[in-house]
Amino acid sequence: MTDTRLNKQNIFALGFMTFAFFLGAGNIIFPPLAGQLAGSEVTLAMLGFLVTAVGLPLLTLIAVAIAGGDMESVTRDLPRAVAVTITVAIFIVIGPAFALPRTSLVAYETGMKPLFGEDAVPLWAYTIGFFLVASALALHRGSLIDYIGKILTPILIVLLAILGISVVVEPLAPLGAMTDGTAISAASEAYRSAPFSKGFIEGYNTMDTFGALMFGVLIVDVLRKKGVNDRGFQASYLIQAGIIAAIGLALVYMSLFYLGATSGTVAAGADNGGEILAKYVQGMFGQPGQWILSAVVTLACLTTAIGLTGACSDYFANLLGMQYRTLVVVFAAVSALVANVGLSYLIAVSIPVLIALYPVAVALVVLNLVRRYLNHPKQSFRWVIGIALVLSLLDAIKAAKVPGTTTLVETASHLPLFGYGLAWLIPVTAAVIVALAWPDRSSKD
Template sequence: MTKRLKLVDILALGFMTFAFFLGAGNIIFPPQAGMLAGEHFTSAMTGFLITAVGLPLVGIIAVAIAGGGWKGLTRDLPSGLATLMAVLIFIIIGPAFAAPRAGLVAYEIGFKPFLLEPGQVELTAFSIVFFAVAMFFSLSQGKLIDSIGKLLTPLLFAALAILAIAVIVNPQGDVAAAQGAYVNNALTTGFLEGYNTMDTFAALMFGMLIVDVIRKKGIEDNKTTCMYLIYAGVIAAAGLAFVYISLFYLGSTASEVAAGTQNGGEIMAAYVNALFGPVGQMILAAIIGLACLTTVIGLVSACADYFSTLTRWTYRRWVVVVSLVCAIVANVGLKQLIAISVPVLFALYPVAITLIGLTFIRRWLPNPALGYRVVLGVALLFSLLDAVKVMGVDMSAFNFLPLFDVGMAWLLPTVAAMIVAKWLGTSSDKFAQA
C-alpha cells in the first residue's frame, strides 16, 4: 500500500516551498517596480507574476514530469554539460549571489536601522550570526518540513498578511504616474524585473531538494512523489502571488510617503513606518529576517545536497562550507552584488526558461538530443547579446533584432528553434517516446 502524507504535512510541504522561494529579491523588487509602474502597475505586475510565480510553478511541474531531478531534465544533454549547467546555477543561487544577497537584505532592512553608527564591523558580525543560524537549520536535512514548514513559515506568512491587509485597507497615497520604461513597456519591464527573484533557477534546484524531503517522509512511489511535488508548487505559487500583488500595490501608492527612496527596501521601510509608526520597523524586521532566513536555509540545503552527490564530501560538510562562503561574500555589499548579478541573470535565465519549455515538448521531438542542443544553443547565444547590452556595452548594431530594445532578443529565435526542432532528424533514443 502506497504511503500518503497527512493534510497537515502537505500544507507544511507547501509552506516550506513558499518560504524557500520568498527571499530578498521577492521582498525588495516588487515595491520598487510598483512605484515606478504607477498607474500601469497592473500590467507591470502581470509581467512580474509570469516570471516570478508562473515560471517557478511550471519549473516545479517540469521537475516532476522529468522524474524529480536534474538528470531527468537534462538527460538529452552531454553529462558534462548538464553538470556544468547545474554547478553554475547552484553557484548563482547559492554562495555567489542569491544567498549572500538575502543575508545583506536582512541586514540592510531588518537590522541596520536599529544601529546608531553601522559599519563594516557590524555587517561582518551580522553575517556570521545570520549564516550560522541558517547553517544550524540546514544541517537537519530530514527535518526541513518541521522546522521551516511548521515553525518559521507560519510566522512569516502571518506578518505578511498583517502588512497586506493594512496596505489594502489603509493605502498611504494615490496611485502616481508611471515612470521610465514602465510608461510604454510596463508588461515586458515587469517580466524582466521578475528575473531578479532568481526563482526559475531556484525551482529547478529546489525541486530536487523537495523530492528528497518527501522521500524522507517515507514516500517511495515516484507517481505519488511527483503529485506532492506539484501540490507544494501550487501552494507556494499561491502564497507568492498574494505577497507580490500586495507589495506591488504598496509600491504604487507609496510616492507620497516614500519620496526620495532609492530601492524597494527603503520604500517598504517608509511605508511601514507611515502605517504602524515606530512599531512598524519591528514588523518589517520580522518579515525581512524570516523571509531571508528561510530562503537561505533552502539555498544552502539545495547546494549542499547537490554538491555532495558530485564529491566525497558529506552533505553536512558542504552545508558548513557553503554557509561560510555566503558569509564572506555577503560583506561585498548589496549594491555591488546586485550590479554583478544582473548580467549573469540576463545570460542564463533564458536558458533555464528554455530548458523548462523543452521538458513539455520533448515527446514531440523526433531527436531530443539534437533538438535540446540546438534550441538551448540559440537561447544562450541571443541571451548573451542581452547580457552584454545590460553591462553597458554599445550593442546598437543589433537593434534590428525583434525585442532587443526591451532585453528579450532571445525569445523569438528560441521559439523558432523549438519549432524547427520538430523536424530535426529521427532518433533511436530510448527516451524519445517517453
C-alpha cells in the same frame, strides 16, 4: 520497504515550506520599487513580473517533477559536459555568488539596521551569525517540513497578511502620487513605454526559476527522508506544493506592487525596495510596524537561506563526492564573506549574469515540459539551448556595457525585442515549435 503517504496537513506544510523557500530577499525588495516606478501602469508591470516570478517557477517545479526529481534527469538530453556546466553555473549564481549572500544583506539592511542601526551590530558580525543559524538548520533536512512548514511559515504568513491587507484597505497615497501631488516622475519612462516587458525582466531578479530547479530537487529529497519513495507520489506532492507556493507568492507580489505604487508621498526617490518598504511601514504603523517588518524580512530571508544552502550542498555533494555537512559549512562561510561587498554592488553585478542564464533555464524547463512530444529530444535540447545561450549572451553584453562591443550591440539591435532585453524570446519560441514539428523518420534518439 514501506512507502509513506502524506495527509492533507503535511501536504499544506510542504506547500508552506516551498513558499518559504521562495519568499526571500529578492521577492521582498524588488516589487515595491517596481510598483513605485510603474505608478499608474502598475497592473501591466505586475502581470509581467508575475509571469517570470510566479509562473515560470511553478512550471519549473512541474518540469522537475515530470523529469524525475533531480538535475541529472532534467539535463539528461544534453552532453554531459554541457549539462554539468549549466547546472554548476546556476547553482553558483543561486548559491554563494549572489542569492545566498543577498539573503543576509536584505535581512541586515531592512530587518536589523532600521531598528538598531549599523553601529549596534556591524555587517560582518551579522552575516556570520545569520549563516551560523541557516547552516545549523540546513543540517537537519528531514525536519524541514516540521520546523519551516509548520512553525516558521505560518508566522510569516500572518505577518505578511497584516501588511498586505493594510496596504489594500488603507493605502497611504493614490496610485503614482508624489510628495508634491504630481504624477510619478520621469524615472519610470521604461514602465510607461513598455510596462509588461519591463516587469517581465524585473522578475528575473527574484532568481526563482533558478531556485525552483534547486528547491524541486531538495523537496524530493525531503520527501524521501519522510518515507515517500514512490516517484509518482513524489511528483504529485511536489506539484501540489508548487501550486500552494505560487498562490502565496502571487498574493505577496500583488500587495507589494500596490504598496510601491502608493508609496510616492512617503518614500519618493528611494534607492531600493527595502527602503520603500521600511518607510511605508513606518508611515503606516509607526515603530511597531518596523518590528513587524523586521520579523517578516528576517524570517523570509532565513528560510530561503536554509533552502539554498541545503540544495547547493546536496548537489555538489553528489557531484564531487564530498560530505553534505562539510559543504553546508563551506557554502555558509563563503556566503558570509561575499555578503560584505554590500547589497547595491551585489545587485548591480548580478544583473548581467541573470540576463545571460535565465533564458537558458527557461528553455530547459520548457523542453522538459514538452519532452514526451519530441521525436528527437537530444538534438532538440542541444540546438534550442544553444540558441537561447547565444542570444541571451547578446542581451547580457548590452546590459553589462562591455567595452569594445559597441558594434556588436548595434548589429544585434536589429533583432526583435533586443531593446527590451528579450532578443532570445521569439527565436527560442520558434525553435521549440520546430522541434515539436520535427517528424520522426527513424527510431527516437
